[in-house]
Amino acid sequence: MSLQEMFKVAGATAIVTGGASGIGRAYGEVLAENGARVCLFDTNQGMLDETVAEIASRGGEIWGQVVDVTDRAAMAKAFDQVAKKHDRIDIVFANAGIDAGPGFLTPEGKRNPEGAIDALDDDHWDKVIATNLTSVYNTIKLAARYMKPQGSGRIIATSSIASIYNEPIVGTPYMPAKAGVTHLVRQAAMELGRFGILVNAIAPGPFATNIAGGRLKIPADRKAFEDWSVLHRIADTSEIKGLALFLASPASSYVTGTQMIIDGGLHLRPAD
Template identity: 50%
Template sequence: MIGIEKLFAVAGQAVVVTGGASGIGLGYAEALAANGARVTLLDMDAGRIAAEVARLVAAGYDVRGASVDVTDRAALDRAIDDAAGAYGRLDTIFANAGINSGVGYLGGWVGAERPRITEGALENYDDARWDRIIDISLNAVFATLRAAARHMRPQRSGRMIVTTSAAAIRCEPAIGMAYMAAKAGAAHLVRNVALELAADGITVNAIAPGMFATNIGGGALRQAEVQAAVARGIPAHRVGTPADMYGLALFLASPASSYVTGQQIVIDGGFSLGQAD
């Protein structure tokens, strides 16, 4: 019988996290770095990356960072190659970079009064918003997994973990349709890539968060009054925090999940199940 310390061990792993400067991505990075992994944070926000790397290094963690736009595939390839080169391998990658969904066709999250939003209606949906969300939340996931496969397949091991969303499985009229399409597409991409790479010792899974207090959406869910309103529609009666991701991130990156692949694990306090109260 393997002890729990070895079962969930990530010490020494070489890890890359896209969208790693804040929110859920930073939560992934902190969870693995605190348990001995060597982590590279990738994000567009160079200042935030520098500040978080300095904070984590000061805490005694092995963390580095680089600024990259995940929609620039050549730059993304270079950043992932550089991270793998710095550590001599690539064990785990979190394809986490994302963007705000924008408005859907209904306003509000709870209550009977949910007005129609003209901007979010199908016939008015903006091409630029659609393209930007698909580029970051779907196309960049493909590019991230492809770049990682070039390192993981030759070593015949690796963990790929994609951040999707509860919006991949539940229609929510307050969420812009491009976001739901991108996240659902990413979830199916995970299943296809998992099928291809299983024989190479590489697992590919998705984490599907519900309502989390992050910078997405301009950080509205960090506001107490917004949290309270949204929490009324969640069976657990609270929104999530990045700390809620620690256990699942460790599980999917560790030997404990070695026979789990092609799965999308929802972590949402019951939000995708419906309203209980």
């Protein structure tokens, strides 16, 4: 198999949740740039339209649907629309997620009362879990329904370095939600392998995105993550494209049930 064939996704049908910006947009771009037929799901109509138009202007076959990943009925309908349009679903990136707010410590190491566990708002906890974990479960569930009959498929969930490394400056609900994604990926990989479906996770570290309202634009927060990274910098979203294409393509044909870390070495930081 040639290098071009190894990374071939041309003609494949792909869905990316949370695809209008950030890491999700990077997933959509690399797939469309390499010939996949891509549908982006997002709640932000304006940003979704802009992203679709920009990628399409470069020759990509791409379209979008406004859908809330926590709305199970809407997600089922959106998947059905993709299947009707393209006859099949080959690649699904379960990427949509939200920030959990500040943690119990500030970047300077001072206690933050608002982030203390006894002060957490229960509705906020429920929202983070629903968006960052339950929606991934539902996305995998829907993907499996379409992929099992065809005997093939790739499902890639966006986890986080927070799934293996607890972080005091990040809101508490974020860690268990992302750890849950990691275990869910392994469980789904065990079940779906016999149907030719590979299930994996990407665990990003600090990337320059709009999550947390662009929190990494705050100097203190940005410096903290830059200092913890072995490379001493924040990643650009374009730097995740290679890993995404690998997991979506034949190059990863014997890879399933794993989580691939892309964090600039942040997980190597010794505990304080």
